[in-house]
Amino acid sequence: MQTDFILSTLATAADHAAKHGIYPSGDLDAWLTSALKTSNYYARVMWRAVKDAYNGLLTAYDFETIMLNQISSQFRRGYNDGLRELGLSPSDMLPEWEAELQDLMAQELTYVKRLMDDIREAARNEEGYKQFRNRVDMWARRFEEMKSLAMLRAGTLVDKLLTWDLGPTEHCTDCKGYADVGPLPASYWMETERKTGHRPQSRTLECNGYNCQCSFGVYKEEIGMLFAPALNR
Numbered sequence: 431m432q433t434d435f436i437l438s439t440l441a442t443a444a445d446h447a448a449k450h451g452i453y454p455s456g457d458l459d460a461w462l463t464s465a466l467k468t469s470n471y472y473a474r475v476m477w478r479a480v481k482d483a484y485n486g487l488l489t490a491y492d493f494e495t496i497m498l499n500q501i502s503s504q505f506r507r508g509y510n511d512g513l514r515e516l517g518l519s520p521s522d523m524l525p526e527w528e529a530e531l532q533d534l535m536a537q538e539l540t541y542v543k544r545l546m547d548d549i550r551e552a553a554r555n556e557e558g559y560k561q562f563r564n565r566v567d568m569w570a571r572r573f574e575e576m577k578s579l580a581m582l583r584a585g586t587l588v589d590k591l592l593t594w595d596l597g598p599t600e601h602c603t604d605c606k607g608y609a610d611v612g613p614l615p616a617s618y619w620m621e622t623e624r625k626t627g628h629r630p631q632s633r634t635l636e637c638n639g640y641n642c643q644c645s646f647g648v649y650k651e652e653i654g655m656l657f658a659p660a661l662n663r
């Protein structure tokens with residue numbers, strides 16, 4: 431509980447500063463992200479909000495505000511983590527990436543409102559709140575989705591190859607197939623997404639992205655030997 435208070439204070443301050451283009455030194459922000467992630471902070475805060483809403487301790491407005499703040503903070507931290515994975519920093523964010531990220535955050539409002547309605551309904555029928563655990567956990571996993579998205583967008587700017595790494599779950603034929611094609615430039619994965627909508631955890635995958643915990647990884651080998659002619663054009 432006390433750890434949550436400290437993490438929440440730090441994260442709120444850092445997220446607020448980031449809105450004004452002020453970033454704490456890269457290491458500190460990366461540390462904070464990893465502390466929030468390893469302690470499962472976002473899932474915990476959202477879960478508490480679900481319980482409080484169920485027990486009538488939160489108004490719909492307060493519930494939505496808490497949820498959207500957590501979701502936005504998490505989406506951005508996931509995205510920034512992806513940029514760092516490529517050796518970039520949050521300040522390298524291009525306006526079109528920012529616009530896309532903002533869009534994705536805004537789309538969550540519909541789902542948060544639907545969740546609030548379902549919680550109210552469950553409370554009226556005294557069904558308990560445990561059924562909502564799955565939805566909270568799915569939100570918490572979207573950190574990884576944002577990380578992969580950032581690597582996909584920013585990957586075209588750096589000479590690195592991306593691999594589709596399978597998550598520790600069962601795999602659909604789409605995910606398995608992409609993992610099998612091996613390391614390829616981000617431009618290849620962008621083209622794949624353009625044609626099929628497919629990227630790790632996307633809804634258009636055969637698995638609908640539901641239990642997909644796949645992610646993009648940076649291929650560690652030197653790519654000079656492999657793809658030099660294509661990338662140095």
Ligand SMILES: [Zn+2]
Pocket residue numbers: 601602603604605606635636637638639642
């Ligand atoms: Zn899949």
Ligand SMILES: [Zn+2]
Pocket residue numbers: 596597601602605630631637641642643644
């Ligand atoms: Zn997958």
